[in-house]
Amino acid sequence: MSDKQLKQTPLFDLYQHNGAKKIIDYGGWALPVHFSSIIDEHHAVRQKAGLFDVSHMGEIRIEGEAAEKLVNLLMTNDITSLEINQARYTAMCYQNGGTVDDLLVYKLAEQTFLLVVNAANIDKDLDWIKAHHMDGVTITNLSEHIAQLAVQGPEAVNILQKLTDVRLADIKPFRFVQNVQLADVTDVLVSRTGYTGEDGFELYVSHDQAQALWQALLQADDRLQPCGLGARDTLRFEAKLALYGQELSPSISPFEAGIGFTVKIDKSSDFIGRAALMKEKQNQPTRKLVGLEIIDKGIPRHGYKVFSSSNQEIGFITSGTHSPSIQKQLGLALVQAEYGKLGTEVQVQIRSRLVDAVIVETPFYKRK
Amino acid sequence: MTNTQLRFTKKHEWVLPLDEERARIGITDHAQQELGDIVFVENAELNQQVTAHDSLGVIESVKAASEFYAPLSGEVVAINEQLEDEPERINDDPYQEGWLVEIAYTNPQELEALLTEADYQAFLSEEE
Numbered sequence: 001m002s003d004k005q006l007k008q009t010p011l012f013d014l015y016q017h018n019g020a021k022k023i024i025d026y027g028g029w030a031l032p033v034h035f036s037s038i039i040d041e042h043h044a045v046r047q048k049a050g051l052f053d054v055s056h057m058g059e060i061r062i063e064g065e066a067a068e069k070l071v072n073l074l075m076t077n078d079i080t081s082l083e084i085n086q087a088r089y090t091a092m093c094y095q096n097g098g099t100v101d102d103l104l105v106y107k108l109a110e111q112t113f114l115l116v117v118n119a120a121n122i123d124k125d126l127d128w129i130k131a132h133h134m135d136g137v138t139i140t141n142l143s144e145h146i147a148q149l150a151v152q153g154p155e156a157v158n159i160l161q162k163l164t165d166v167r168l169a170d171i172k173p174f175r176f177v178q179n180v181q182l183a184d185v186t187d188v189l190v191s192r193t194g195y196t197g198e199d200g201f202e203l204y205v206s207h208d209q210a211q212a213l214w215q216a217l218l219q220a221d222d223r224l225q226p227c228g229l230g231a232r233d234t235l236r237f238e239a240k241l242a243l244y245g246q247e248l249s250p251s252i253s254p255f256e257a258g259i260g261f262t263v264k265i266d267k268s269s270d271f272i273g274r275a276a277l278m279k280e281k282q283n284q285p286t287r288k289l290v291g292l293e294i295i296d297k298g299i300p301r302h303g304y305k306v307f308s309s310s311n312q313e314i315g316f317i318t319s320g321t322h323s324p325s326i327q328k329q330l331g332l333a334l335v336q337a338e339y340g341k342l343g344t345e346v347q348v349q350i351r352s353r354l355v356d357a358v359i360v361e362t363p364f365y366k367r368k
Numbered sequence: 369m370t371n372t373q374l375r376f377t378k379k380h381e382w383v384l385p386l387d388e389e390r391a392r393i394g395i396t397d398h399a400q401q402e403l404g405d406i407v408f409v410e411n412a413e414l415n416q417q418v419t420a421h422d423s424l425g426v427i428e429s430v431k432a433a434s435e436f437y438a439p440l441s442g443e444v445v446a447i448n449e450q451l452e453d454e455p456e457r458i459n460d461d462p463y464q465e466g467w468l469v470e471i472a473y474t475n476p477q478e479l480e481a482l483l484t485e486a487d488y489q490a491f492l493s494e495e496e
Contacts, residue, residue, distance in 0.1 A: 021401065038430045039405045230404065230431050299408055299428045321430055322407035329408070351410075351426070 006030035009055035010147050010210040018226045027120035029056040031229050038230035042324040045196050045235055049153030050227035051217055055210060058122035058143040060129065063112040065136035071105060071113050074129060076254060076277065078267040082107040087174045087193055091254040091262045093273030097280055098250040101125050102242055102259065104193060106176065118244045147210035151217065151224070152200030159221040160201055166190070183216035185209045195232065197239025197365055237319050238326065238365035246302055246318045247289060247332060255280055256334060258289040287315065288340035291362035292331050298350040300331030307347040307354060314339050317348065325365050375482035378491060382463065383439045383482055386470070390445065391479065394467040395427065395436055395458065398492055403429040406458045409451045412469050416444040420478050424469060427458065436468065440478045446470035
């Protein structure tokens, strides 16, 4: 195994013990693809609950008198309406409307925000944020100090409840509680958020307590199954949750990627990318993220070309797989907007063949 | 799996000679474990002429697509049609029900050059 130079999360030493089958290089991190099997873990999260190590994610704290002003300038979403202990999903854009990153902003206190960013973008985001530094703001990279575990699935709330007296059912989606004690682990930020399309929680904890929390969770309930990157990807894919580097990039805007709801053009103060995004919204984006289903045979994969029924190239697959919940070969594709209507027949180039597909409704999976 | 007839490639295919001109091909247990849940097989075509080391087809897991290769030159004379509806047979039983193709081989020397099971096991432990 060539993971010598790869970064390890504080849970790395426990992967083997929990039966991790395959450790891969994911953006410079040594992370498990699966413990039992991707399909098995996927169903566990849809039906019961799964436990994910997502400690590779980055955490950046912005605090000070001008913290809200800076965060609101950087983010496309409106940060000023956040209450303390509320989180919001947002894009961070370049002047031209391309996407720097997609992230969660946690309002910890009146003048303190925690940004949870994609692992591969930590350095890029820090550079971008610091380039817009304001007086009265301190920017701190806490990524090396904070670990993150995700407990996801319909039973997540019941399982996690075994470790605490805090009434978890009372935490609404995109709300969180700070300084929670879970078993013997202290100062956990418990957030009702996730990346699977199921109910669940994301737990932020100090690095040195991460192993204890992982073990306490698995010991609390044997319905909780450790899950790897593979299931994380199939779960978020079915729920049409964007993955930076696939659905989003510096050359893909939030409108194109189908997260236009994170762009508040009319918010009270200016933000980076506003002019370009406003223009894009007025003229209607030229490309659109759509779902497609292969009606012939084959599996669409990231980067495969998409053609119209008259063999014109119209876009590309951003993500695709055999969907474990829907049991079909499905893809997300960024295509010219005029081909985005439901029922439109298209073709996907799979190796040397053009394979028939049809535009279908997204998200592919919706929680009941 | 202990069949003294069985031969292996460094690309993790197995080869079972059925008689002096015909051999059955599949992927090894190690290969199916590496791939994880197999959900689709794009198999070779019947009567296809192949040269050793040519791509024979593609096995797709949830995560990725990976090619498998012809260990021997010759003609594809049978394909495992069961895999069309049940590709997971490769995971469940890679050496029996999960076979991929049969080749009528033209160069027996290619067969002799393949790895024995002991060689293959040694190769695997070096790889790790």
